[in-house]
Amino acid sequence: MTEATIGTSAFDRDTAVTAQGEGVYGADLSAQWTIGHAVNGGYLLALLGRALGDALPHPDPFTITAHYLTASRPGPATVRTTAVRAxxxxxxxxxxxxxxxxxxxxxxxxxxxxxxxxxxxxxxxVRTSAKPPQIPPYESCLGARDGMDPSAVPPITHQIDLRLDPATVGWAVGAPSGRGEMRGWFGLADGRDHDPLSLLLAVDALPPTAFELGLSGWVPTVELTVHVRRRPAPGPVRVAVTTRNLAGGFLEEDADVWDSEDRLVAQSRQLARALPA
Incomplete structure (x- = not known):
């Protein structure tokens, strides 16, 4: 199968927006990016990021902060943008x-x-003390659908190529580590290389760190901030997510994204709710 390129991928098709007036865009939220009945937050952020990239005079998101107010559903949507300053x-x-x-x-x-x-x-x-995460080779990691009942596989797992570090998947066999860590290789299933918009998806595409803390319920995002630092090199990226504090039913997730040239290309922090199963 010929690999998709930026512009021909399912990701590009499903995050497409259509101008409907000054600063207003139409969109169709695809059911292929859902987990349960809700649309993935990273996918939604990429769609909004595409609309803002069209509305603003500069092309790339440097920092983007989203507050998730109500759960999005597959189907028609409207994006309204406002230019604040140029x-x-x-x-x-x-x-x-x-x-x-x-x-x-x-x-x-x-x-x-x-x-x-x-x-x-x-x-x-570049002057940094950050170091790439130690993740086993791609072929030694576990696919997102490995060992799952095919009828229970979320649609989004067919759109992404996710390979998880075995050290962070104890939750899948009933033995969570309690460390609040999730790591893995991340790409798009059709082979499309990464760009700044797909990094907005990457930071929110791994299973919740709450699973490794021993929780199994839904973990909806309340707020998500992403800093895009560089354009990523071709190839899959490595994503490392950590949680240090779960209190009062809320937790934070800090994510670092590294490209194939060992460069830190995106960072994020989100606040999420830890709901009971």
């Missing part, structure tokens, strides 16, 4: 994703504030 280096904009409820009323699902720039224009100087 400077030489960065432009800032806001966006909201809305859908109609059963009574035809418009409901806001997500609200985003983001600053965009040009990643290609950044200098090459």
């Amino acid at each position: 400077g030489r280096t960065l432009s800032t904009g806001a966006a909201s994703l809305l859908q109609r409820d059963e009574d035809g009323r418009e409901v806001e699902r997500i609200r985003v504030l983001a600053s965009y720039g040009d990643l290609a224009a950044l200098p090459d100087d």
Whole structure:
């Protein structure tokens, strides 16, 4: 099978937006990116990121923060964008994703504030103490559908190529480590290389760290902030997610994304609820 390229992938098709007026875009949320009945938050952020990239004068998300207000469902949606400020280096904009409820009323699902720039224009100087995660080779890691009942496999797992570090999947056999860590190789199933928009998906595509803490319920995102640091090199990325504190039914997840050249290309933090099973 010929691998997809940026622009021809299912990811590009399913995050496409259509201009409907000044700052307003139509979208169709695909059921192929769902877990249970809800649409994945990283996929939704990438769709909103695409709309903002069209509405603003700069091409790439540098920082994007989303508050998830209500659960999105597959089907038609509207994205409304507002340009807040446009400077030489960065432009800032806001966006909201809305859908109609059963009574035809418009409901806001997500609200985003983001600053965009040009990643290609950044200098090459890097000074960091961050180190890539130690993950076994791709072929030694576990696929997202390995050992699962085919009838219980979430649709999103058919759209991504996720290989989890065996040290972080004890939850799958009833033996969670209690460490609140999740690590793995991440790519798109059709072979499309990564770009800044797909990094917005990557930070929210692994199973919740709550599973390794011994919880098994739904973990919906309340707020997610992503910093895109560089354009990723071709090939799969490595994602490492950690949680240090679960309290009062809420936890944080910190994610680092590294490309095939051992460069830190994205970072994120989210606040999520840990709901009972």
